Amino acid sequence: MAQKGLTSSEVRQLTEDGKINRVPDKASRSVPSIFFHQIFTYFNAIFAFLAILLIITGSFRSLTFLPVVIANTLIGIFQQLRSKKVLDELALLDMSEYTAFRDGAEVKVAADKLVLGDVIKLAIGQQIPADAVVLEGEAGVNESLLTGESDEVEKKPGSELKSGSFLTAGSIIARLTHVGAESYAAQLTARAKEVKDKKSEMIRDIEAIIKTAGILIIPIGGILLYQSMAVNGNSFNDSVVSMVGAVIGMIPEGMYLLLTMALALSAMRLAKSKVLLHDMRSIETLARVDVLCLDKTGTITSEDMNVSELFPPYDITVGYSEEARNLLASYIHTMPDSNITMEALRAYLPEGMPLEDAKITPFNSKNKYSRIESPRGVFRLGAPEYILPPREYEENRPLIEARAEEGKRVLVFAEDEGEKTNAILFVALHNAIRENAVETFKGFADQGVVVKVISGDNPLTVSRVAAQAQIAGAENYVDATTLDTPEKIKEAALNCTVFGRVGPEQKKDLVLAMKEKGLKVAMSGDGVNDILAMKEADCSVAMGGGSDAARQAAQVVLLDSDFSHMREIVGEGRRDINNITRSATLFLYKNMFSLLMALFSILLALTYPLRPAQVSLVSAFNIGIPAFLLALEPNEKKQQGRFIRNTLIRSIPAALTSFLAIALFVRLAPDWGIPEGEIGTACTYLLSLVGFLILLHISRPLNKYRLGVIALSFLGFVVCAMQFNELFEMLRVTGHTALICLAFAGAEVLIMMGLTAVLERMGKQKK
Numbered sequence: 076m077a078q079k080g081l082t083s084s085e086v087r088q089l090t091e092d093g094k095i096n097r098v099p100d101k102a103s104r105s106v107p108s109i110f111f112h113q114i115f116t117y118f119n120a121i122f123a124f125l126a127i128l129l130i131i132t133g134s135f136r137s138l139t140f141l142p143v144v145i146a147n148t149l150i151g152i153f154q155q156l157r158s159k160k161v162l163d164e165l166a167l168l169d170m171s172e173y174t175a176f177r178d179g180a181e182v183k184v185a186a187d188k189l190v191l192g193d194v195i196k197l198a199i200g201q202q203i204p205a206d207a208v209v210l211e212g213e214a215g216v217n218e219s220l221l222t223g224e225s226d227e228v229e230k231k232p233g234s235e236l237k238s239g240s241f242l243t244a245g246s247i248i249a250r251l252t253h254v255g256a257e258s259y260a261a262q263l264t265a266r267a268k269e270v271k272d273k274k275s276e277m278i279r280d281i282e283a284i285i286k287t288a289g290i291l292i293i294p295i296g297g298i299l300l301y302q303s304m305a306v307n308g309n310s311f312n313d314s315v316v317s318m319v320g321a322v323i324g325m326i327p328e329g330m331y332l333l334l335t336m337a338l339a340l341s342a343m344r345l346a347k348s349k350v351l352l353h354d355m356r357s358i359e360t361l362a363r364v365d366v367l368c369l370d371k372t373g374t375i376t377s378e379d380m381n382v383s384e385l386f387p388p389y390d391i392t393v394g395y396s397e398e399a400r401n402l403l404a405s406y407i408h409t410m411p412d413s414n415i416t417m418e419a420l421r422a423y424l425p426e427g428m429p430l431e432d433a434k435i436t437p438f439n440s441k442n443k444y445s446r447i448e449s450p451r452g453v454f455r456l457g458a459p460e461y462i463l464p465p466r467e468y469e470e471n472r473p474l475i476e477a478r479a480e481e482g483k484r485v486l487v488f489a490e491d492e493g494e495k496t497n498a499i500l501f502v503a504l505h506n507a508i509r510e511n512a513v514e515t516f517k518g519f520a521d522q523g524v525v526v527k528v529i530s531g532d533n534p535l536t537v538s539r540v541a542a543q544a545q546i547a548g549a550e551n552y553v554d555a556t557t558l559d560t561p562e563k564i565k566e567a568a569l570n571c572t573v574f575g576r577v578g579p580e581q582k583k584d585l586v587l588a589m590k591e592k593g594l595k596v597a598m599s600g601d602g603v604n605d606i607l608a609m610k611e612a613d614c615s616v617a618m619g620g621g622s623d624a625a626r627q628a629a630q631v632v633l634l635d636s637d638f639s640h641m642r643e644i645v646g647e648g649r650r651d652i653n654n655i656t657r658s659a660t661l662f663l664y665k666n667m668f669s670l671l672m673a674l675f676s677i678l679l680a681l682t683y684p685l686r687p688a689q690v691s692l693v694s695a696f697n698i699g700i701p702a703f704l705l706a707l708e709p710n711e712k713k714q715q716g717r718f719i720r721n722t723l724i725r726s727i728p729a730a731l732t733s734f735l736a737i738a739l740f741v742r743l744a745p746d747w748g749i750p751e752g753e754i755g756t757a758c759t760y761l762l763s764l765v766g767f768l769i770l771l772h773i774s775r776p777l778n779k780y781r782l783g784v785i786a787l788s789f790l791g792f793v794v795c796a797m798q799f800n801e802l803f804e805m806l807r808v809t810g811h812t813a814l815i816c817l818a819f820a821g822a823e824v825l826i827m828m829g830l831t832a833v834l835e836r837m838g839k840q841k842k
Contacts, residue, residue: 206235215244527571558581697766
């Protein structure tokens with residue numbers, strides 16, 4: 076009765092009753108949530124408060140910062156909505172399906188459409204979607220995601236299954252007993268995304284900068300407003316305008332927006348190549364990777380496996396018998412395994428009579444073989460070194476290694492006769508090298524990423540395949556069965572490129588050993604035996620054609636299983652890191668200058684010299700426009716050092732230069748007879764000059780695109796300062812003021828050059 080399953084009416088009723096296998100997914104925000112989180116931000120609230128104060132005072136010209144704020148918010152909403160649309164469409168392609176019995180027929184049902192009591196078929200590699208009980212069949216189940224133990228647990232009729240575990244051998248029919256929030260599915264999702272929720276270095280640093288600024292602006296703004304009115308005797312209107320000019324310069328709202336936009340644009344570009352990002356921040360993590368660990372099958376080679384030949388053991392000179400071939404055909408058509416090896420054998424030997432009264436032990440990665448016990452005998456199929464006695468293996472080693480030298484994988488079909496095992500037939504299989512494999516791995520080498528191949532296959536075979544793909548160091552291989560101590564694993568992790576006969580626990584240990592040496596590690600996998608290592612890696616990548624469990628645990632999924640996309644991902648990540656690091660320097664320059672100038676104004680009881688409109692002019696053409704345009708430029712150079720350190724080293728000289736020049740100018744302007752109305756205009760020119768100097772500095776080495784960005788920004792500043800001078804409160808200065816301003820400008824150039832040289836020299840010495 077198990078195959079009958081539920082009826083359509085029962086499914087409808089259970090769905091209406093909420094007995095459906097659907098767990099709320101918080102990974103993707105809803106449309107209202109996107110609007111809410113983009114509009115109702117802390118800094119938008121600050122801007123709204125400042126705008127209200129300016130409107131009350133009638134200083135409408137000082138509201139020039141509002142269009143930028145509104146545009147930033149709208150762009151953020153647009154990019155997130157567009158990214159959500161693309162990623163949601165791809166997520167639908169990534170959704171797991173199961174074979175369920177309904178109305179007595181087999182139907183494909185998405186995991187979140189299964190209901191309580193559904194009877195489903197599960198095969199090797201599939202993740203168990205909800206708690207269940209086995210009705211028919213036997214299987215090996217790995218519960219490592221739930222228990223942390225990678226040992227295989229045998230499941231028979233009556234055994235309980237927990238969602239989150241996955242089949243490593245066999246196939247079963249099971250009935251769902253707990254679904255949705257009542258099962259382990261919610262806990263599995265949380266655990267599978269532990270790595271994804273870790274914030275990357277750049278995100279942490281940017282959030283720290285924004286949080287610090289957010290805390291400082293309130294007390295500083297309040298003190299400036301009080302001092303201007305109570306100490307300097309200015310009117311409420313003038314005090315508000317002065318305070319707003321200081322505060323908006325300290326707000327780094329554009330930095331986080333730039334980061335979000337850059338990552339969203341990268342995610343959208345990658346989405347077109349069928350790359351699904353569970354978390355956009357994983358782009359940055361991958362771009363910082365030092366070591367990329369991957370399997371042979373599905374990455375270096377294609378997923379399709381083919382039988383090259385059948386060949387006899389060493390002592391048969393005439394060739395293998397037809398009886399041996401037929402016996403192998405019967406074996407593979409009796410074994411229920413559906414992995415690519417078995418499918419290749421069935422394609423090569425399409426006809427075979429299943430063995431009767433067979434007791435089956437499916438293949439698992441721990442034993443490296445499958446087994447059938449039947450009236451005709453006890454047979455095994457798998458890795459020769461795991462099946463054959465040492466003496467017989469050594470006698471057949473030349474035959475096996477000759478094929479391994481050609482990059483082929485060799486299996487042995489053997490019969491157990493009491494305590495003796497005899498080889499009947501050998502099978503040589505091969506996967507073709509992917510068409511773009513050589514180019515892909517050469518690209519990684521050019522980017523300074525070390526590639527290591529970790530496989531369960533014969534190490535010599537894997538080494539030869541890696542050599543064919545031109546992976547550097549492919550000749551440095553090791554048999555992981557010899558790595559029986561933590562010390563040996565740590566030594567091999569650093570010195571070897573190819574690892575063969577690796578078990579799931581060893582894959583994890585190798586990743587951990589590399590991380591202990593300070594290396595950032597990415598792990599690519601498609602099988603259930605890769606998950607433990609994937610979860611320990613800094614970034615995990617799964618093949619779309621791989622197991623459900625691997626796809627759930629990964630941060631990045633290559634939906635078309637084309638590993639060449641990895642170069643695109645790394646390239647996008649490096650574009651984002653390099654360009655955001657460069658552009659963040661511009662934001663920090665303005666923020667640090669504004670903070671220093673505000674503190675100086677408080678200490679000396681001076682009126683803050685810059686008006687809000689003047690700050691907006693500098694923000695637009697010294698920071699906003701060039702930062703956005705530079706962030707679009709391809710840039711695959713590997714970033715060295717911490718984000719915060721790199722940006723501070725570049726921005727501190729400019730901030731100090733502007734502060735020293737403008738503070739001295741403001742302090743001495745009355746003594747030099749400079750009209751009060753011209754001070755703000757002169758300070759805007761001085762602030763902008765250093766802004767262009769730092770823009771020129773961070774754009775090195777110059778190319779046509781960067782020169783074009785600088786020229787466009789400079790032209791935009793000049794046009795707005797001259798043609799829209801009333802809007803930006805840029806008064807025409809007298810010749811006397813202009814001469815003094817030029818003298819200060821020359822001093823700024825010299826001071827900035829000196830400070831930059833000193834800090835860069837200090838930075839190199841620390842490295």
